[in-house]
Amino acid sequence: DAGVIQSPRHEVTEMGQEVTLRCKPISGHDYLFWYRQTMMRGLELLIYFNNNVPIDDSGMPEDRFSAKMPNASFSTLKIQPSEPRDSAVYFCASSLGKIAGGSTDTQYFGPGTRLTVL
Amino acid sequence: DAKTTQPNSMESNEEEPVHLPCNHSTISGTDYIHWYRQLPSQGPEYVIHGLTSNVNNRMASLAIAEDRKSSTLILHRATLRDAAVYYCILRQNYGGSQGNLIFGKGTKLSVKP
Helix, strand or coil, X not given: CCCCXXXXXXXXXXXXXXXXXXXXXXXXXXXEEEEEEECCCEEEEEEEEECCEEEECCCCCCCCEEEEEEECCEEEEEECCCCHHHCEEEEEEEECCCECCCHHHCCEECCCEEEEEC | CCCCECCCEEEEECCCCEEEEEECCCCCCCXXXXXXXXXXXXXXXXXXXXXXXXEECCCCEEEECXXXXXXXXXXXXXXXXXXXXEEEEEECEECCEECCCCCCCCEEEEEEC
């Protein structure tokens, strides 16, 4: 399997522009997670989906952020308008399930998208 | 959420064993102990997890104290490729469903040749 695929790997944009990050989870995985990593705040969960349905978006910073999962093999995280404080590495992860203690809840992370907002 | 405490950094020599400690004194009876690591410029990757008994896999061993208030990740022979930030995470068990991964600051492991 190719693992979790994210694009683009690097994005540089100007303040006020719309940014769209993309993720393709591992085939067959029912859960998809979006994380953000910064030096100040570390790794934070933004939102996660189960069977394409958003379950918990309590980590989404504000209304400028939105995430969608139109089908089982694709998700987007959109920032509109972008601000310099959104600069971070954004990771997508997927897992087979969420059953406590089993191996199905192991999360597999993509390589991340490094976003720089000037 | 129950918290974990890890040293900020540790050093090891190549081909020597490494013991990475984690304190979790407020762990509840159903919390699982998970370890992930993040290599430079990569996303985190799963290492190992356990509940009460010690666990071994091809990457590492996990030793869990009898009172479960601490655990130790053991890399039996460190290689340069093991240089990474290691995260110890408690995952709450909600009636069989696993809680979210909440990453702390982790331990940055340096491996010297």
